[in-house]
Amino acid sequence: MEIDDFVHDAPAVRVVFGNGRIRTLAAEVERHGSRRVLLVGGGHASGFVDRAAADLGDKVVGRFAHVVLNVPDEVAREATRVAIESRAQIIVAIGGGSTIGTAKAISHELGLCIIAVPTTYSGSELTAVWGITRHGHGITGLDPLVRPVSVIYDPELTLDLPTGMSVNSAMSAMAHLVEGLYAPQVGPLTALTAEEGVRALVSSLPRVAVEPRDLSARAEALHGASFGGWTLATTGMGVHHKICQALTGTLGLPHAETHSAVLPHVTAFNAEVVPAAMERLLRAFAAAGRPISDPATGLWDLAHEIGANTSLRALGLPQSELDGVAAQVVAAQPVNPRPIDFASVRAIIAQAYAGARPCEP
Numbered sequence: 583m584e585i586d587d588f589v590h591d592a593p594a595v596r597v598v599f600g601n602g603r604i605r606t607l608a609a610e611v612e613r614h615g616s617r618r619v620l621l622v623g624g625g626h627a628s629g630f631v632d633r634a635a636a637d638l639g640d641k642v643v644g645r646f647a648h649v650v651l652n653v654p655d656e657v658a659r660e661a662t663r664v665a666i667e668s669r670a671q672i673i674v675a676i677g678g679g680s681t682i683g684t685a686k687a688i689s690h691e692l693g694l695c696i697i698a699v700p701t702t703y704s705g706s707e708l709t710a711v712w713g714i715t716r717h718g719h720g721i722t723g724l725d726p727l728v729r730p731v732s733v734i735y736d737p738e739l740t741l742d743l744p745t746g747m748s749v750n751s752a753m754s755a756m757a758h759l760v761e762g763l764y765a766p767q768v769g770p771l772t773a774l775t776a777e778e779g780v781r782a783l784v785s786s787l788p789r790v791a792v793e794p795r796d797l798s799a800r801a802e803a804l805h806g807a808s809f810g811g812w813t814l815a816t817t818g819m820g821v822h823h824k825i826c827q828a829l830t831g832t833l834g835l836p837h838a839e840t841h842s843a844v845l846p847h848v849t850a851f852n853a854e855v856v857p858a859a860m861e862r863l864l865r866a867f868a869a870a871g872r873p874i875s876d877p878a879t880g881l882w883d884l885a886h887e888i889g890a891n892t893s894l895r896a897l898g899l900p901q902s903e904l905d906g907v908a909a910q911v912v913a914a915q916p917v918n919p920r921p922i923d924f925a926s927v928r929a930i931i932a933q934a935y936a937g938a939r940p941c942e943p
């Protein structure tokens with residue numbers, strides 16, 4: 583077997599996984615020797631944050647609950663002010679990608695470590711990417727300091743994630759796995775973990791869709807999503823992520839639902855130039871007991887079956903925006919295995935807009 587040259591750049595993150603593991607949070611804080619904790623999380627996570635506060639006792643010096651999607655600049659500044667005034671030494675973030683993003687914004691300003699307890703499948707908890715929104719524009723950057731030092735994955739915390747949010751969020755994790763499989767940075771270890779992540783999601787999502795409180799299905803979905811985060815953190819993003827960022831950042835479309843609609847069509851576009859990645863997708867689907875003959879249609883069929891979004895039109899995208907989004911994506915020059923131009927990107931977005939099943943090659 584030929585082994586290609588590769589560089590594997592794997593950052594050190596401690597991962598604690600298991601039902602009820604949120605109860606080890608105090609020990610996790612202790613490991614990092616911190617005495618002053620800022621808790622970040624609100625909304626659906628308020629109950630989890632209350633319990634964490636009780637477990638951490640007088641170590642908690644502040645709470646920030648005003649979490650807003652895409653972390654507006656003013657929210658980031660408000661959260662940073664709370665961290666400064668409370669003289670926090672470490673942040674514990676409990677919630678989805680928006681909550682973890684808020685913690686990252688503070689960390690980027692003040693250099694505080696984060697312990698993350700994710701309650702969705704976004705994958706942000708394993709990356710060094712931070713992002714805020716200023717004057718309606720997304721600003722992102724890489725900062726190794728914002729990558730959480732510990733991540734606690736507790737499947738019990740996902741039991742009440744509504745079915746629609748669950749399946750769409752999981753399709754965004756699927757997008758990290760698919761784009762990672764053909765990213766220039768992919769090496770043998772990441773390819774293996776990405777394939778396993780796809781298998782776990784394909785195996786678990788139909789069960790989560792039917793019975794959202796099936797704890798075993800939830801654990802397998804969170805396991806797959808964690809590998810999605812790991813893949814995103816160790817590889818890179820191609821034209822799929824760039825299209826989604828343009829649609830969500832500039833036009834305000836919802837994050838997870840947008841990923842779900844776009845992914846099958848980008849996969850169809852890239853398939854012919856990345857046969858090894860497509861082979862891994864076929865193998866992952868088969869290993870999950872769902873053999874397919876074409877990854878793009880396989881992904882669309884999965885999204886359709888589990889009730890994830892398959893159309894940008896359904897999200898309210900005006901057809902008149904397609905040209906502008908395509909131009910924005912091409913101008914951003916994403917690293918993608920198949921060369922892109924305005925016509926090809928516009929065609930992908932138009933297919934995702936219509937939401938039809940991709941044609942089998």
Ligand SMILES: NC(=O)c1ccc[n+]([C@@H]2O[C@H](COP(=O)([O-])OP(=O)(O)OC[C@H]3O[C@@H](n4cnc5c(N)ncnc54)[C@H](O)[C@@H]3O)[C@@H](O)[C@H]2O)c1
Pocket residue numbers: 625626627651652653677678679680681683701702703704705706707709710711712713739740741742743744747751837838
């Ligand atoms: N920096 C990165 O590496 C990275 C990676 C992926 C996503 N993101 C960012 O994360 C954001 C999206 O994250 P998301 O998809 O997790 O959405 P989110 O954090 O905005 O959560 C979506 C909704 O689900 C609710 N929710 C979350 N967990 C729940 C639970 N267990 N039970 C009930 N309700 C729950 C939240 O209150 C919210 O209303 C985007 O801004 C995206 O850009 C960043």
Ligand SMILES: O=C(O)CCC(=O)CC(=O)O
Pocket residue numbers: 711712713722754823826827
């Ligand atoms: O680079 C970014 O914009 C942040 C990474 C991210 O949000 C991944 C995603 O789009 O799911």
